[in-house]
Amino acid sequence: xxxxxxxxxxxxxxxxxxxxxxxxxxxxxxxxxxxxxxxxxxxxxxxxxxxxxxxxxxxxxxxxxxxxxxxxxxxxxxxxxxxxxxxxxxxxxxxxxxxxxxxxxxxxxxxxxxxxxxxxxxxxxxxxxxxxxxxxxxxxxxxxxxxxxxxxxxxxxxxxxxxxxxxxxxxxxxxxxxxxxxxxxxxxxxxxxxxxxxxxxxxxxxxxxxxxxxxxxxxxxxxxxxxxxxxxxxxxxxxxxxxxxxxxxxxxxxxxxxxxxxxxxxx
Amino acid sequence: xxxxxxxxxxxxxxxxxxxxxxxxxxxxxxxxxxxxxxxxxxxxxxxxxxxxxxxxxxxxxxxxxxxxxxxxxxxxxxxxxxxxxxxxxxxxxxxxxxxxxxxxxxxxxxxxxxxxxxxxxxxxxxxxxxxxxxxxxxxxxxxxxxxxxxxxxxxxxxxxxxxxxxxxxxxxxxxxxxxxxxxxxxxxxxxxxxxxxxxxxxxxxxxxxxxxxxxxxxxxxxxxxxxxxxxxxxxxxxxxxxxxxxxxxxxxxxxxxxxxxxxxxxx
Numbered sequence: 001x002x003x004x005x006x007x008x009x010x011x012x013x014x015x016x017x018x019x020x021x022x023x024x025x026x027x028x029x030x031x032x033x034x035x036x037x038x039x040x041x042x043x044x045x046x047x048x049x050x051x052x053x054x055x056x057x058x059x060x061x062x063x064x065x066x067x068x069x070x071x072x073x074x075x076x077x078x079x080x081x082x083x084x085x086x087x088x089x090x091x092x093x094x095x096x097x098x099x100x101x102x103x104x105x106x107x108x109x110x111x112x113x114x115x116x117x118x119x120x121x122x123x124x125x126x127x128x129x130x131x132x133x134x135x136x137x138x139x140x141x142x143x144x145x146x147x148x149x150x151x152x153x154x155x156x157x158x159x160x161x162x163x164x165x166x167x168x169x170x171x172x173x174x175x176x177x178x179x180x181x182x183x184x185x186x187x188x189x190x191x192x193x194x195x196x197x198x199x200x201x202x203x204x205x206x207x208x209x210x211x212x213x214x215x216x217x218x219x220x221x222x223x224x225x226x227x228x229x230x231x232x233x234x235x236x237x238x239x240x241x242x243x244x245x246x247x248x249x250x251x252x253x254x255x256x257x258x259x260x261x262x263x264x265x266x267x
Numbered sequence: 268x269x270x271x272x273x274x275x276x277x278x279x280x281x282x283x284x285x286x287x288x289x290x291x292x293x294x295x296x297x298x299x300x301x302x303x304x305x306x307x308x309x310x311x312x313x314x315x316x317x318x319x320x321x322x323x324x325x326x327x328x329x330x331x332x333x334x335x336x337x338x339x340x341x342x343x344x345x346x347x348x349x350x351x352x353x354x355x356x357x358x359x360x361x362x363x364x365x366x367x368x369x370x371x372x373x374x375x376x377x378x379x380x381x382x383x384x385x386x387x388x389x390x391x392x393x394x395x396x397x398x399x400x401x402x403x404x405x406x407x408x409x410x411x412x413x414x415x416x417x418x419x420x421x422x423x424x425x426x427x428x429x430x431x432x433x434x435x436x437x438x439x440x441x442x443x444x445x446x447x448x449x450x451x452x453x454x455x456x457x458x459x460x461x462x463x464x465x466x467x468x469x470x471x472x473x474x475x476x477x478x479x480x481x482x483x484x485x486x487x488x489x490x491x492x493x494x495x496x497x498x499x500x501x502x503x504x505x506x507x508x509x510x511x512x513x514x515x516x517x518x519x520x521x522x523x524x525x526x527x528x529x530x531x532x533x534x
Contacts, residue, residue, distance in 0.1 A: 001268065003294050005279075005287035005308045012272075017328060020272035027270050040307060041272045043327035055322015060310035061284060 001031045003038055009061050010039040010260070013052065014068035017041035019200070019225040021246075022066050025253050026262075033264050037063070046070040053078050057103060064260045065095040067105075069197065072136035079105045083259075088173060089143050091136040094256040106259055109137045110144030112252025113193075113222065118148075119251070120243045122191060122218045125149035132184045132207045133195030134162040137222055141195050142166055146174040154182035154189070157196075184208045191218045192235075199229030206231055215239030224249040268298045270305055276328050277306040277527070280319065281335035284308035286467070286492040288513075289333050292520050293529075300531050304330070313337040320345045324370060331527045332362040334372075336464065339403035346372040350526075355440060356410050358403040361523040373526055376404045377411030379519025380460075380489065385415075386518070387510045389458060389485045392416035399451050399474045400462030401429040404489055408462050409433055413441040421449035421456070424463075451475045458485045459502075466496030473498055482506025491516040 012022045018041075026039035042065075044052040049071045056062060067075050072091045076082065079095060080102030086092045092105035117124060124145045131142055134157040145153060153170070157163040163181045170179045186192045186208055198204045200223050210231070213219065219235035224245035232242045257265045279289045285308075293306035309332075311319040316338045323329060334342050339358045343349065346362065347369030353359045359372035384391060391412045398409055401424040412420060420437070424430040430448045437446045453459045453475055465471045467490050477498070480486065486502035491512035499509045524532045 002291065003305060003307060004291045005284045005289075007290065007308060009307060009309075015327070017272045022272075023274065024269065024271045038270060038305070038307065040270060040276060040305065041274060041328060042276075044325050045327065048325040052322045052325045055319045055325075058311050058315040058319045058322075060282070060312065061308060 001027060001038065004036075006036055007061075008037040008063050009059060010037060010064045010066070011042045011056070011062070012039060012066040012068060013042040013044055013049070013056075013071060015043055015045045015070060017043040020068065021224050021249055022253060025250070026257070029257065029262065029265055033262070035262070039066070044071070046074075049074045050078060063097055066256060067093050067095060069136075072107075075105060079103050082106070085110065085140065085143065089136075089139045091140050093140075093252065094259060096260050107140045108252045108255040108259070109248070110140030110142070112250075112255050113141045113220070113248040114144040114148050115251035115255065116247030116249075117191075117220055117243055120247055122220070122241065122243065123148070124191065126151040127190045128152040128188065129191045129193060130154045130156070130182070130184070130186055130189040131193040131195055132156045133193075133222075134159075134166045135195070135197075138195035139166055141193065141222070142170060143173070146170050146177050146179070150177065152178040154180055156182055156184045186212050186217060187214075189217065191220065194219075194221045194223070194229075194231055197223070199223040199226070199231055204230070206234065210234035210238060213238035213240055217241070218243065220248075221245050222248055268294060268305065271303075273303055274328075275304040275330050276326060277304060277331050277333070278309045278323070278329070279306060279333040279335060280309040280311055280316070280323075280338060282310055282312045282337060284310040287335065288491050288516055289520060292517070293524070296524065296529065296532055300529070302529070306333070311338070313341075316341045317345060330364055333523060334360050334362060336403075339374075342372060346370050349373070352377065352407065352410065356406045358407050360407075360519065361526060363527050374407045375519045375522040375526070376515070377407030377409070379517075379522055380408045380487070380515040381411040381415050382518035382522065383514030383516075384458075384487055384510055387514055389487070389508065389510065390415070391458065393418040394457045395419040395455065396458045396460060397421045397423070397449070397451070397453055397456040398460040398462055399423045400489075401426075401433045402462070402464075405462035406433055408460065408489070409437060410440070413437050413444050413446070417444065419445040421447055423449060423451045453479050453484060454481075456484065458487065461486070461488045461490070461496075461498055464490070466490040466493070466498055471497070473501065477501035477505060480505035480507050484508070485510065487515075488512050489515055
């Protein structure tokens with residue numbers, strides 16, 4: 001890949017950016033597609049987003065942005081338009097330039113997770129699912145699981161009000177869904193989802209007690225790097241099927257790339 | 268070159284950016300040096316610089332910026348410190364992160380031009396020089412020619428007050444220098460410099476009457492792209508030696524890269 005004055009820009013804005021997989025994934029796709037574009041990491045700390053975005057929005061050669069922790073909710077009021085999932089979940093992970101001017105945001109973490117889960121052979125439709133973590137990615141994942149027809153959804157968050165607010169919102173959007181707040185106990189669930197950041201940093205505690213996992217359960221983690229988290233390791237040791245954050249990340253990138261007008265992503 | 272989450276950022280900010288040669292030059296150097304860094308084009312129109320810079324200054328993974336038209340003077344008040352040439356000329360073409368925090372600017376267009384001229388075998392020391400154009404790059408070039416010991420320097424600009432102000436400043440800084448405002452007539456000069464943007468766009472008028480050029484004169488142009496401008500073509504047809512904007516640009520990039528801590532630039 002050769003970057004010249006004509007190269008169009010995409011970015012991924014977050015903090016930290018070092019562990020992010022999107023730059024390698026998007027740039028490999030640009031090279032494969034022969035597209036004169038690059039996706040760069042943009043490290044901006046929490047609290048700096050509004051000013052950083054006001055600057056970025058002035059770059060005439062910027063076509064889009066992937067938005068990641070800790071900016072997935074802070075970006076919302078800075079945009080000119082929101083897609084349906086962004087509006088429903090109050091979160092954005094992708095921003096694109098609109099043909100009519102201004103910028104539009106949409107959220108693909110949830111559908112990317114669902115897509116990764118289904119490609120791994122574990123359809124959420126009809127399943128009994130425990131989801132731990134109701135932050136930005138967690139909200140989007142719960143909506144995607146509900147939309148895909150989850151049979152029963154139990155939500156947990158150490159900030160209980162976040163879990164409760166999400167239950168209320170999901171009941172309003174999906175009246176037929178069985179959804180409730182519950183403890184982080186995997187007993188009796190077919191699918192267990194870690195949607196917390198636990199596992200990103202060495203020494204993080206596990207999001208649940210691994211002794212409660214049983215063979216035959218599916219454990220899905222959202223952490224893309226390290227791909228094999230302590231939770232995934234513990235789940236494998238217990239005989240569970242596992243889906244790593246890589247599957248979610250690849251699903252999310254696939255959907256975001258299509259929305260950003262990057263065609264031919266999967267070759 | 269592989270861009271990942273750990274890749275450090277450099278940029279070149281200007282308008283237009285499509286014709287710029289710095290991205291290809293710097294990125295080839297990064298690849299050659301095995302350095303995990305990239306230089307991207309950043310297209311920001313005149314008037315947008317202050318807000319764009321406030322955003323850029325928040326990027327934790329940005330290490331430096333090359334600044335080009337039309338931002339070489341507007342960037343000055345936004346920086347925390349200036350190098351000696353930036354202070355003398357009131358122009359900046361390179362910005363780096365300071366170890367003690369904040370950002371520092373310096374100007375290498377003039378010394379880059381002088382370096383390119385000397386490497387082409389045309390030392391300005393003792394020479395009689397006509398320079399047309401006294402904008403940001405022109406100011407820096409005139410200072411570099413004065414510093415290198417030009418014998419006589421005549422300056423022209425369609426905005427006469429710009430040429431006059433530069434003469435006053437140069438006389439103060441270099442009391443021994445013969446410097447004056449004059450017409451754009453090359454008769455009698457050893458070296459003729461185009462420091463205007465004329466030649467950048469197809470159909471631009473020539474900065475001087477080519478019929479007045481004589482064999483044996485040196486004509487140096489600052490336009491890096493197209494490398495062979497109509498002025499350079501006319502000068503070659505008249506039997507002049509020519510130095511293209513590529514020589515200045517490579518000289519400037521060499522000096523800027525060293526100041527940005529990019530060592531081993533020339534392999």
